[in-house]
Amino acid sequence: MSSPNTHVTGPVVGMIGAGQLARMTQQAAIGLGIELRVLAGAPGESAARVVSDVRLGDYRDLNDLRDLAKGCDVVTFDHEHVPTEHVRALAGDGTAVHPGAEALVHAQDKAVMRERLSAIGVPCPAWARIATTADIESFAAEHGWPVVLKAARGGYDGKGVWVCRSAADAAEVVGSGVPLIAEAHVAFEREVAVLVARSPHGQGVSYPVVETVQRDGICVEVLAPAPGLDPEAAAVAQRIALQIATDLDVTGLLAVEMFQTASGMVVNELAMRPHNSGHWTIEGARTSQFEQHLRAVLDLPLGSPAMTAPVVVMANLLGGDDPDIFSRYEHVMAHDPGIKVHFYGKEVRPGRKIGHVTALGDDLETVRARARHAAVYLTEGIYT
Numbered sequence: 001m002s003s004p005n006t007h008v009t010g011p012v013v014g015m016i017g018a019g020q021l022a023r024m025t026q027q028a029a030i031g032l033g034i035e036l037r038v039l040a041g042a043p044g045e046s047a048a049r050v051v052s053d054v055r056l057g058d059y060r061d062l063n064d065l066r067d068l069a070k071g072c073d074v075v076t077f078d079h080e081h082v083p084t085e086h087v088r089a090l091a092g093d094g095t096a097v098h099p100g101a102e103a104l105v106h107a108q109d110k111a112v113m114r115e116r117l118s119a120i121g122v123p124c125p126a127w128a129r130i131a132t133t134a135d136i137e138s139f140a141a142e143h144g145w146p147v148v149l150k151a152a153r154g155g156y157d158g159k160g161v162w163v164c165r166s167a168a169d170a171a172e173v174v175g176s177g178v179p180l181i182a183e184a185h186v187a188f189e190r191e192v193a194v195l196v197a198r199s200p201h202g203q204g205v206s207y208p209v210v211e212t213v214q215r216d217g218i219c220v221e222v223l224a225p226a227p228g229l230d231p232e233a234a235a236v237a238q239r240i241a242l243q244i245a246t247d248l249d250v251t252g253l254l255a256v257e258m259f260q261t262a263s264g265m266v267v268n269e270l271a272m273r274p275h276n277s278g279h280w281t282i283e284g285a286r287t288s289q290f291e292q293h294l295r296a297v298l299d300l301p302l303g304s305p306a307m308t309a310p311v312v313v314m315a316n317l318l319g320g321d322d323p324d325i326f327s328r329y330e331h332v333m334a335h336d337p338g339i340k341v342h343f344y345g346k347e348v349r350p351g352r353k354i355g356h357v358t359a360l361g362d363d364l365e366t367v368r369a370r371a372r373h374a375a376v377y378l379t380e381g382i383y384t
Contacts, residue, residue: 010034011298014068015047016059017078020344020353021274021290022047024282025078028290034298038078039068047078049345062086069095076252076297077273080107081154098200098251098297099272106248107272111152111181120247122240123266126184136170136182143184152179161217186266188259192226193277194241195289197296197305200251205292206238207285207305212257212277218351221371222314224280224307227364229260237265244270253278253293276316276353281305283340283358284312309360311367315375317355323348325355325378332357332374339374 010033015022018040026047029036039055040048048054057064059082069075074096087101106113114127126143129152130136140147147170151160160178163185164170173180191212198204209229213221226234241256244267248254255275259266278289287295287303295302317325325348332339336359343355357374361367376382 011073012037012071013294013297014039014072014075015078016065016068016075016082018045018047018051018054019078020046020346022078023050023344024279024288024342025274025290025294026051027282028288028294032291032294034294037068037072039064046344046346060086062089065090066093069093074098074297076293077104080104080272084108100249100251103248103250104272107270109153110150111179113270114181114183116248117244117267120243122244123264125186125266125268128182130174130180130182133167133171133174136164136174137167139182140167146185148183148185149173149180150183152181159217186259186261186268188261188266190226190260191268192229192237192258192260192265193222193275194237194256194258195275195278195281196238196241196245196254196256197252197289197292197302198242198245198250198254199296199302200299202246203302204242204245205302205305206242207278207281207289208307209234209237210277210280216351218316218318218353219276220316220318221368222277222280223364223368224284224312224314233260233265240265240267252296253289279342279356280312280314280358282342284308284314284360310362311364312358312360313364313367313371314356314358315371316353317343317357317375317379319348319350319352319354320379321350322379322381328378328381332378335377336370336374339370341374341378 012035014037016039018038022038023046026036036051037053038047038051039057055068076098084101084105091097111129117124128139146163146165149162162173192209193212194209195207208225211223211226212219245254255271257269274289274293281289286306340358346354357371359367359371
């Protein structure tokens with residue numbers, strides 16, 4: 001399916017993937033006068049429902065990627081799963097791809113990421129490539145149990161991560177045949193994230209550090225700014241994220257997920273695209289992460305990351321057993337006209353991210369309660 005515009009008035013950005021990140025990027029593209037083209041696996045995908053220029057294809061097929069890229073000023077990503085060699089091939093064709101393959105591989109392969117971050121002095125957990133249960137036992141002998149095993153490629157939202165408390169636990173994971181790395185379990189106080197943007201000519205900006213609240217490996221809430229975070233600790237986290245963006249030559253957005261520990265910040269994961277930890281920026285920042293990503297990949301001057309309110313809370317909407325969520329929208333709008341609700345146009349399934357809500361204000365507990373009320377009522381039909 002494709003309905004390309006015949007009279008393009010602005011630059012064309014091709015986005016590989018048509019999930020909710022591409023859908024929300026379309027909203028930003030409209031205001032900037034940018035034409036967004038997406039590669040979707042099916043016409044019913046989130047962004048394919050709202051973008052006029054949709055190419056149907058497989059992100060693993062180089063010919064489909066080349067078809068998407070024709071006529072685009074730049075190609076970027078809704079997800080990191082595109083084969084690295086295909087990203088290199090697109091660049092070899094003369095296509096501007098941001099981030100480039102040599103940067104993106106650090107968000108695709110956790111072993112490559114850990115090797116590079118360790119080499120440039122970024123604080124990370126102790127880690128090792130492993131292939132056998134004996135490798136894990138040797139690692140545990142040095143660093144202790146539990147040991148965190150991670151799929152080297154392809155994990156997200158808690159998938160591909162196993163906390164093993166014994167060799168028996170580890171043996172079960174190793175038996176799956178998935179390429180793995182082992183990491184020392186980090187005793188952290190909370191999880192935080194830093195979102196930065198960097199353009200091809202090297203301009204960089206950082207959004208405020210946020211706290212991310214996880215449940216079963218899935219982010220359920222983001223608090224901006226991270227409450228009670230010492231300003232110097234926040235500055236350190238931002239410097240780490242900007243250092244990574246510079247040293248890895250990232251172009252576009254970079255989300256750096258970190259553990260805050262008693263001895264400082266430790267980097268956990270990287271993502272090189274708009275990120276769940278930055279959805280609050282749509283209403284909560286002068287420049288949303290989606291607009292910022294478009295500015296960055298097109299090498300336009302970056303926008304202000306300043307907050308529009310002292311406190312912003314974003315709560316994810318996770319699907320449950322009742323698919324009739326939209327019927328409760330009216331109550332949420334009437335109860336709290338300041339709440340902003342975003343639906344992703346996705347079929348409701350238990351545990352699936354189907355949208356998010358955002359609340360802004362002056363007092364953290366009040367704003368957090370408002371966001372929670374809206375999220376719980378929309379997904380479960382109950383008051384909190």
